[in-house]
Amino acid sequence: VTDSQPDGQPSSVPSRAPSHLREVLERGEFAVTAEIGPPRGASVSAIRRKARLLRDWVDAANITDNQSAVVRLASWAGCLVVLEEGLEPVMQLQCRDRNRIALQSDLLGAAAMKIPNVLMLTGDHPRFGDHPDARGVFDMDSLQLIWTARTMRLQRTLLSGRELKPAPDWFVGAVENPFAPPYEWRAERLGKKVAAGAEFCQTQFIYDVDIFRKFMQRVRDFGFDQRCFVLAGVGPIKSLRGLEFMRSEVPGMYVPDSIVQRLRGVPADRVADEGMQVCSDIIAEVKEIPGVAGVHVMAVSWEEAIPEILERAGLKPRQRTGEPVAQGS
């Protein structure tokens, strides 16, 4: 995967952000990322605790951005704390809460504060959150935001055409959901984001490996896996209540009956353990699918489970070649 696509743009390519995640992926190692949800409250101690828990097990951690349209501590603030703890962050940035002015401003802030990875998405509709009375901004969509980031990196300008000195750089990520119709289009939709500038992609939770396998087949047919690292999204289900919530309340989530039966088939006090095992089994399965460059583990409010899930899936603690990116001084 190269960074400097021929564009007929200024020939000097900006120096690439020192992203450990990018290095791991470019070396061809199976990458592991996880998700950290910031707290509701003005303290970062929970983020510190989760970062310490995960730093030996993952290459980078996503800090979510008001996920599910519920207000949480800002993603950029969480990213700075994670950096301090010696773990590399992926800053999530969504279009629901910001117009193109604020989005570009936050992207510049991330680059300046040495947040090396950004993941851009459209964002859940306000209707699903704790402020359903809020206006959704949606000034741009996720693809247009990725395109904007590419413009800022390669053309070294804002959308206004104004020059950026110095130009920013990030390892640019996108998301895709292989489990929502139209299924035949999802690989191409990822391809549009790759064309717009996405270098890695994390998928929605995988519970149906067959559908994901078909998605990856199409991704390979188009050759998108050669131009974008695909990280398979997975996550444990902790309880039957959590299962029902995922099936009925979370948009774009598909949990097949086989998983439901596995979780319902064990005694109540063993559901969490079985949920971890299901997740580990899925990791082991998707790891063998050609074109899958890593996994992204989303254990919502259950980050403690991640090390054991990874261990059960046969993944080892991470070997770091050097110290993670130092905090900018």
Add this chain to the structure above:
Amino acid sequence: MAPCKTRLSAMPSLTDLPRPFRPRTSARAMIAMHSVLDRNALWYGVAVFLQKVPLLYQAFTFAERVVKARLFGCRMCGQCALPATAYACPMSCPKQLRNGPCGGVGTDGSCEVYPGMRCVWLMAWERAADADHIGDLRRLQRPIDQRKWGQSSWVNYWHGDDEGLWTEDDLLSAPPLLQTTHR
């Protein structure tokens, strides 16, 4: 939650929140119609003339709105994407996505925000497949100019203001970089 009524008084206003709209005409018919309304010297002249005469421009814009509201649930963004979406309006998506469906489409094809309605991008996909125009959906749609709400998109189109609104349908070449403000 009910679909927009066809009465004039029930036309979507610019302040209505967007909701999916099932187009009242086939993509094939509209693709044929587009060849009549395609840009040429005559339509360019019409556009220049309309822009010079405010009353005529207003009357024309109102007529455009009536027709397009009835057929497509048009909300008058002023920079029409319909020719590249098999004539299903992306501005009727609650997130106003111009580049395809979000990840929240239900397994039954429903919109995540209005579960009783079909995702407008799923309709676009089906209509494009039906009209053999899937390639159109590969085009990258650049961010819209929010100042153009309420303007006549036909006049803007004939006048050439919409140039570069979307890219070629080749996914494997890098798109031009963006500059939007001065368009």
